[in-house]
Amino acid sequence: MSETILSIENLRIHFKTFAGEVQAIRGVNLTLQKGETLALVGESGSGKSVTAKSVMQLLSNNAMVKEGSILFKGENLLEKSEHEMQSVRGKEIAIIFQDPMTSLNPTMKIGRQIAEVIIKHEKASKEEAYKRAEELLELVGIPNPKERMKQYPHQFSGGQRQRIGIARALVMQPDFVIADEPISALDVSIQAQVINMLEDLQRERGLTYLFIAHDLSMVKHISDRIGVMYLGKIVELTDADELYSNPKHPYT
Ligand code: ADP
Numbered sequence: 001m002s003e004t005i006l007s008i009e010n011l012r013i014h015f016k017t018f019a020g021e022v023q024a025i026r027g028v029n030l031t032l033q034k035g036e037t038l039a040l041v042g043e044s045g046s047g048k049s050v051t052a053k054s055v056m057q058l059l060s061n062n063a064m065v066k067e068g069s070i071l072f073k074g075e076n077l078l079e080k081s082e083h084e085m086q087s088v089r090g091k092e093i094a095i096i097f098q099d100p101m102t103s104l105n106p107t108m109k110i111g112r113q114i115a116e117v118i119i120k121h122e123k124a125s126k127e128e129a130y131k132r133a134e135e136l137l138e139l140v141g142i143p144n145p146k147e148r149m150k151q152y153p154h155q156f157s158g159g160q161r162q163r164i165g166i167a168r169a170l171v172m173q174p175d176f177v178i179a180d181e182p183i184s185a186l187d188v189s190i191q192a193q194v195i196n197m198l199e200d201l202q203r204e205r206g207l208t209y210l211f212i213a214h215d216l217s218m219v220k221h222i223s224d225r226i227g228v229m230y231l232g233k234i235v236e237l238t239d240a241d242e243l244y245s246n247p248k249h250p251y252t
Pocket residue numbers: 015016017022023024042043044045046047048049050051060062
Protein backbone atom coordinates (compact mmCIF):
# COMPACT_ATOMS: atom_id res chain seq x y z
CA MET A 1 0.00 0.00 0.00
CA SER A 2 1.37 3.39 -0.88
CA GLU A 3 1.04 6.21 1.59
CA THR A 4 0.31 9.76 0.51
CA ILE A 5 2.90 12.10 1.98
CA LEU A 6 1.87 15.38 0.43
CA SER A 7 -1.25 16.53 -1.30
CA ILE A 8 -1.58 20.08 -2.58
CA GLU A 9 -5.08 20.96 -3.68
CA ASN A 10 -6.10 23.93 -5.74
CA LEU A 11 -3.45 26.21 -4.27
CA ARG A 12 -3.65 29.86 -5.26
CA ILE A 13 -1.18 32.41 -3.92
CA HIS A 14 -0.96 36.11 -4.72
CA PHE A 15 1.62 38.66 -3.64
CA LYS A 16 0.87 42.24 -2.74
CA THR A 17 3.33 44.51 -4.53
CA PHE A 18 3.62 48.23 -5.22
CA ALA A 19 2.33 47.57 -8.70
CA GLY A 20 -0.69 45.64 -7.46
CA GLU A 21 -1.37 41.97 -6.92
CA VAL A 22 0.79 39.32 -8.59
CA GLN A 23 -0.82 35.93 -9.17
CA ALA A 24 2.13 33.68 -8.40
CA ILE A 25 0.37 30.32 -7.99
CA ARG A 26 -2.79 29.86 -10.03
CA GLY A 27 -4.35 26.58 -8.96
CA VAL A 28 -1.66 23.99 -8.28
CA ASN A 29 -2.58 20.37 -7.60
CA LEU A 30 -0.12 17.60 -6.87
CA THR A 31 0.31 14.52 -4.72
CA LEU A 32 3.40 12.67 -3.60
CA GLN A 33 3.53 9.05 -2.45
CA LYS A 34 6.01 7.77 0.09
CA GLY A 35 9.41 7.03 -1.42
CA GLU A 36 8.75 8.77 -4.71
CA THR A 37 10.51 11.69 -6.35
CA LEU A 38 8.38 14.30 -8.02
CA ALA A 39 10.31 16.89 -9.96
CA LEU A 40 8.99 20.36 -10.64
CA VAL A 41 10.61 22.07 -13.57
CA GLY A 42 9.87 25.34 -15.30
CA GLU A 43 11.38 28.62 -16.28
CA SER A 44 12.37 31.27 -13.80
CA GLY A 45 9.33 32.94 -12.21
CA SER A 46 6.95 30.07 -12.95
CA GLY A 47 6.20 29.50 -9.25
CA LYS A 48 8.45 26.62 -8.22
CA SER A 49 10.01 28.26 -5.17
CA VAL A 50 6.75 29.78 -4.03
CA THR A 51 5.20 26.30 -4.12
CA ALA A 52 8.13 24.91 -2.09
CA LYS A 53 8.08 27.73 0.44
CA SER A 54 4.32 27.49 0.87
CA VAL A 55 4.73 23.89 2.07
CA MET A 56 7.27 25.02 4.66
CA GLN A 57 5.22 28.15 5.50
CA LEU A 58 8.23 30.27 4.68
CA LEU A 59 6.51 32.78 2.39
CA SER A 60 7.21 36.47 2.81
CA ASN A 61 4.69 38.68 4.62
CA ASN A 62 3.17 40.07 1.43
CA ALA A 63 2.04 36.60 0.33
CA MET A 64 -1.69 35.87 0.39
CA VAL A 65 -2.99 32.33 0.21
CA LYS A 66 -6.25 32.83 -1.66
CA GLU A 67 -7.44 29.26 -1.80
CA GLY A 68 -6.42 25.67 -1.38
CA SER A 69 -4.90 23.24 1.06
CA ILE A 70 -1.53 21.62 1.64
CA LEU A 71 -2.04 18.28 3.33
CA PHE A 72 1.05 16.71 4.83
CA LYS A 73 0.26 13.18 6.04
CA GLY A 74 -3.34 14.29 6.11
CA GLU A 75 -2.92 17.51 8.09
CA ASN A 76 -3.40 20.90 6.50
CA LEU A 77 -0.16 22.83 6.98
CA LEU A 78 -1.91 26.08 6.08
CA GLU A 79 -3.91 25.79 9.31
CA LYS A 80 -0.89 25.28 11.55
CA SER A 81 0.45 28.02 13.79
CA GLU A 82 4.04 29.22 13.53
CA HIS A 83 4.75 27.34 16.75
CA GLU A 84 3.37 24.10 15.30
CA MET A 85 5.29 24.62 12.07
CA GLN A 86 8.54 24.85 14.00
CA SER A 87 8.27 21.21 14.92
CA VAL A 88 7.40 20.26 11.33
CA ARG A 89 10.31 22.13 9.75
CA GLY A 90 13.53 20.20 9.85
CA LYS A 91 12.03 17.36 11.83
CA GLU A 92 9.37 16.11 9.43
CA ILE A 93 10.09 18.10 6.30
CA ALA A 94 13.50 19.43 5.35
CA ILE A 95 14.31 21.96 2.68
CA ILE A 96 17.57 22.26 0.75
CA PHE A 97 18.25 25.47 -1.13
CA GLN A 98 20.29 26.25 -4.20
CA ASP A 99 22.99 28.07 -2.31
CA PRO A 100 24.06 26.41 0.94
CA MET A 101 25.81 29.65 1.88
CA THR A 102 22.39 31.05 2.70
CA SER A 103 21.52 28.21 5.06
CA LEU A 104 24.96 27.74 6.59
CA ASN A 105 26.36 30.28 9.02
CA PRO A 106 29.65 31.60 7.57
CA THR A 107 31.12 32.39 10.99
CA MET A 108 30.49 29.05 12.69
CA LYS A 109 32.49 25.85 12.37
CA ILE A 110 30.45 23.30 10.48
CA GLY A 111 30.62 20.61 13.16
CA ARG A 112 29.00 22.97 15.60
CA GLN A 113 26.34 24.01 13.07
CA ILE A 114 25.16 20.45 12.72
CA ALA A 115 25.58 19.51 16.39
CA GLU A 116 23.54 22.53 17.48
CA VAL A 117 20.52 21.36 15.52
CA ILE A 118 20.67 18.03 17.36
CA ILE A 119 21.08 19.70 20.73
CA LYS A 120 18.21 22.09 20.03
CA HIS A 121 15.71 19.39 19.07
CA GLU A 122 16.73 16.63 21.46
CA LYS A 123 18.28 16.47 24.86
CA ALA A 124 21.49 15.05 23.39
CA SER A 125 24.83 15.64 25.10
CA LYS A 126 27.40 17.73 23.31
CA GLU A 127 29.58 14.68 22.85
CA GLU A 128 26.78 12.65 21.33
CA ALA A 129 25.71 15.52 19.05
CA TYR A 130 29.25 15.92 17.67
CA LYS A 131 29.53 12.18 17.17
CA ARG A 132 26.33 12.19 15.12
CA ALA A 133 27.45 15.25 13.17
CA GLU A 134 30.58 13.35 12.24
CA GLU A 135 28.58 10.32 11.11
CA LEU A 136 26.34 12.52 8.98
CA LEU A 137 29.27 14.21 7.28
CA GLU A 138 30.70 10.78 6.56
CA LEU A 139 27.34 9.72 5.13
CA VAL A 140 27.28 12.63 2.66
CA GLY A 141 30.85 11.91 1.58
CA ILE A 142 32.98 14.51 3.35
CA PRO A 143 36.38 12.84 3.77
CA ASN A 144 38.10 13.06 7.12
CA PRO A 145 35.01 14.49 8.86
CA LYS A 146 36.47 14.64 12.37
CA GLU A 147 39.07 17.16 11.26
CA ARG A 148 36.89 19.01 8.81
CA MET A 149 34.20 19.67 11.39
CA LYS A 150 36.56 22.27 12.81
CA GLN A 151 36.49 24.29 9.60
CA TYR A 152 34.25 27.09 8.35
CA PRO A 153 31.94 26.96 5.29
CA HIS A 154 34.30 29.00 3.07
CA GLN A 155 36.98 26.35 3.50
CA PHE A 156 34.91 23.88 1.47
CA SER A 157 34.21 23.67 -2.25
CA GLY A 158 30.72 24.45 -3.58
CA GLY A 159 29.91 20.76 -3.96
CA GLN A 160 31.10 19.97 -0.45
CA ARG A 161 29.12 22.87 0.96
CA GLN A 162 25.98 21.54 -0.67
CA ARG A 163 26.74 18.12 0.85
CA ILE A 164 27.09 19.79 4.24
CA GLY A 165 23.80 21.64 3.67
CA ILE A 166 22.17 18.30 2.90
CA ALA A 167 23.71 16.70 6.00
CA ARG A 168 22.35 19.53 8.10
CA ALA A 169 18.91 19.16 6.50
CA LEU A 170 18.87 15.45 7.35
CA VAL A 171 19.99 15.74 10.96
CA MET A 172 16.56 15.16 12.46
CA GLN A 173 15.77 12.33 10.03
CA PRO A 174 12.87 13.94 8.18
CA ASP A 175 11.27 11.57 5.70
CA PHE A 176 10.22 14.25 3.23
CA VAL A 177 12.79 16.54 1.61
CA ILE A 178 12.12 19.54 -0.60
CA ALA A 179 15.14 20.39 -2.73
CA ASP A 180 14.88 23.78 -4.45
CA GLU A 181 17.43 23.71 -7.28
CA PRO A 182 20.01 21.94 -5.09
CA ILE A 183 22.49 21.44 -7.90
CA SER A 184 21.94 24.51 -10.09
CA ALA A 185 24.87 26.39 -8.59
CA LEU A 186 27.30 23.50 -8.93
CA ASP A 187 29.75 22.62 -11.70
CA VAL A 188 28.33 20.12 -14.15
CA SER A 189 30.95 17.57 -13.08
CA ILE A 190 29.78 17.81 -9.47
CA GLN A 191 26.05 17.81 -10.21
CA ALA A 192 25.88 14.09 -10.96
CA GLN A 193 27.75 13.26 -7.77
CA VAL A 194 25.28 15.18 -5.64
CA ILE A 195 22.33 13.63 -7.49
CA ASN A 196 23.77 10.14 -6.92
CA MET A 197 24.21 10.92 -3.27
CA LEU A 198 20.60 12.10 -2.96
CA GLU A 199 19.48 8.87 -4.62
CA ASP A 200 21.55 6.75 -2.23
CA LEU A 201 20.09 8.61 0.74
CA GLN A 202 16.62 8.05 -0.64
CA ARG A 203 17.19 4.31 -0.89
CA GLU A 204 18.75 4.03 2.54
CA ARG A 205 16.22 6.16 4.35
CA GLY A 206 13.06 5.77 2.30
CA LEU A 207 12.96 9.52 1.63
CA THR A 208 10.30 11.24 -0.43
CA TYR A 209 11.55 14.11 -2.61
CA LEU A 210 10.00 17.18 -4.14
CA PHE A 211 12.85 18.09 -6.43
CA ILE A 212 12.88 21.48 -8.13
CA ALA A 213 15.04 22.28 -11.14
CA HIS A 214 14.92 24.77 -13.95
CA ASP A 215 15.50 22.29 -16.70
CA LEU A 216 14.63 18.72 -17.48
CA SER A 217 18.19 17.50 -17.96
CA MET A 218 18.88 17.84 -14.24
CA VAL A 219 15.99 15.67 -13.11
CA LYS A 220 16.09 13.00 -15.79
CA HIS A 221 17.59 10.28 -13.62
CA ILE A 222 16.23 11.06 -10.22
CA SER A 223 12.51 11.56 -10.83
CA ASP A 224 9.60 9.15 -10.99
CA ARG A 225 7.20 11.84 -12.16
CA ILE A 226 7.75 15.31 -13.52
CA GLY A 227 5.50 18.34 -13.31
CA VAL A 228 6.14 21.20 -15.69
CA MET A 229 5.25 24.61 -14.26
CA TYR A 230 4.37 27.57 -16.38
CA LEU A 231 2.99 30.89 -15.12
CA GLY A 232 1.92 29.54 -11.75
CA LYS A 233 0.34 26.32 -12.93
CA ILE A 234 1.41 22.75 -13.52
CA VAL A 235 0.73 22.45 -17.24
CA GLU A 236 1.89 18.87 -17.60
CA LEU A 237 2.35 16.12 -15.02
CA THR A 238 3.44 12.68 -16.12
CA ASP A 239 5.73 9.74 -15.50
CA ALA A 240 9.31 10.74 -16.16
CA ASP A 241 9.77 8.28 -19.05
CA GLU A 242 6.56 9.43 -20.68
CA LEU A 243 7.49 13.11 -20.63
CA TYR A 244 10.72 12.51 -22.49
CA SER A 245 9.31 10.30 -25.19
CA ASN A 246 6.02 12.11 -25.65
CA PRO A 247 5.87 15.74 -24.42
CA LYS A 248 2.44 17.33 -24.72
CA HIS A 249 2.86 20.94 -23.73
CA PRO A 250 4.82 23.19 -26.08
CA TYR A 251 6.91 24.57 -23.23
CA THR A 252 8.19 21.08 -22.33
P1 ADP B 1 10.64 30.21 -9.65
O1 ADP B 1 9.84 29.24 -10.47
O2 ADP B 1 11.73 30.84 -10.43
O3 ADP B 1 11.13 29.60 -8.37
P2 ADP B 1 9.10 31.88 -7.88
O4 ADP B 1 8.27 30.81 -7.27
O5 ADP B 1 10.21 32.39 -7.06
O6 ADP B 1 9.65 31.39 -9.28
O7 ADP B 1 8.18 33.13 -8.25
C1 ADP B 1 6.90 33.00 -8.85
C2 ADP B 1 6.29 34.36 -9.05
O8 ADP B 1 5.98 34.96 -7.80
C3 ADP B 1 7.19 35.34 -9.79
O9 ADP B 1 6.38 36.09 -10.66
C4 ADP B 1 7.74 36.19 -8.69
O10 ADP B 1 8.03 37.48 -9.14
C5 ADP B 1 6.59 36.22 -7.69
N1 ADP B 1 7.09 36.40 -6.32
C6 ADP B 1 7.81 35.50 -5.63
N2 ADP B 1 8.10 35.97 -4.42
C7 ADP B 1 7.57 37.21 -4.34
C8 ADP B 1 7.53 38.22 -3.33
N3 ADP B 1 8.10 38.04 -2.13
N4 ADP B 1 6.88 39.36 -3.61
C9 ADP B 1 6.28 39.55 -4.81
N5 ADP B 1 6.28 38.64 -5.79
C10 ADP B 1 6.92 37.48 -5.58
